Amino acid sequence: MEITGHTAEILEDPFGLLQGERFEFFLDIEVDEEDELYTDNGLMLKVIFSLETGEGKVRQYYFIERSSEKVLDFALEDDEEKQVQEYCQAQLPQEDMKE
Numbered sequence: 001m002e003i004t005g006h007t008a009e010i011l012e013d014p015f016g017l018l019q020g021e022r023f024e025f026f027l028d029i030e031v032d033e034e035d036e037l038y039t040d041n042g043l044m045l046k047v048i049f050s051l052e053t054g055e056g057k058v059r060q061y062y063f064i065e066r067s068s069e070k071v072l073d074f075a076l077e078d079d080e081e082k083q084v085q086e087y088c089q090a091q092l093p094q095e096d097m098k099e
Helices: 078-090
Strands: 002-011 021-031 043-052 055-065
Touching: 021 055, 021 078, 043 078, 055 078
Parallel strands: none
Antiparallel strands: 002 021, 021 043, 043 055
């Protein structure tokens, strides 16, 4: 799995119920044609990522077929989840983060 790009935004918590910051990432991903995730329509990975005291964590994710926006029922392998966590941590939208 290769992450080729992303969009990200801060998720607002108007009632202050959640600790830390929450971000929504849409990762553009490519997989090998032989991978069970492969689709001609392209893939995205929607990720809810939290940041508390400098520690980032993937809270939730969904594979989405790009053209149909259909949610696919697959899970990340441990090494892939670590890759996604590291990528999201490195790509946090810094200029928008609360002080």
